[in-house]
Amino acid sequence: MTFPRIEALAVTVLVVVTGVASGQAQAQADKGQQVFAAQKCSICHSVAGEGNKKGPLDGVGAKLSAAEVRQWITNAPEMAAKAKSERKPPMKAFAALPKDELDALVAYVESLKK
Numbered sequence: 001m002t003f004p005r006i007e008a009l010a011v012t013v014l015v016v017v018t019g020v021a022s023g024q025a026q027a028q029a030d031k032g033q034q035v036f037a038a039q040k041c042s043i044c045h046s047v048a049g050e051g052n053k054k055g056p057l058d059g060v061g062a063k064l065s066a067a068e069v070r071q072w073i074t075n076a077p078e079m080a081a082k083a084k085s086e087r088k089p090p091m092k093a094f095a096a097l098p099k100d101e102l103d104a105l106v107a108y109v110e111s112l113k114k
């Protein structure tokens with residue numbers, strides 16, 4: 001019978017593909033963490049107790065979708081109006097970020113699930 005071998009092969013391929021995908025997601029989030037530091041998001045936000053504790057972002061990945069996080073970064077004034085946020089100083093739009101840095105930053109913020 002050849003089926004078990006094919007199944008074993010399929011499982012191996014699946015494991016490798018999933019492993020690579022999660023590795024890439026992790027690499028993307030790591031890069032995003034660097035963008036977070038470079039853009040000084042921690043002047044107003046904290047992650048795991050590091051940064052401005054008035055704006056904790058812990059768990060924000062579970063609360064907001066990736067699209068919403070992207071909106072916050074690229075169009076914060078509009079999102080703040082929608083969220084009726086009164087916190088000062090308000091967040092400015094980080095509209096000049098290159099796409100790869102923006103994508104990585106969104107992946108990082110989305111990885112903050114708790």
Ligand code: HEC
Pocket residue numbers: 036039040041042043044045055057060064069072073080085086087088089090091092094105109
């Ligand atoms: C000048 C201060 C300031 C800076 C710098 C800043 N933010 Fe914000 N951010 C805010 C304020 C104020 C809010 C509204 C939060 C509120 O009212 O609770 C906010 C909201 C957010 C939210 C939505 C949070 C939620 O709980 O719904 C995200 C995500 C976010 N910021 C990410 C970032 C990222 C990423 C950066 C860096 C690129 C950044 N912010 C830089 C002030 C800032």
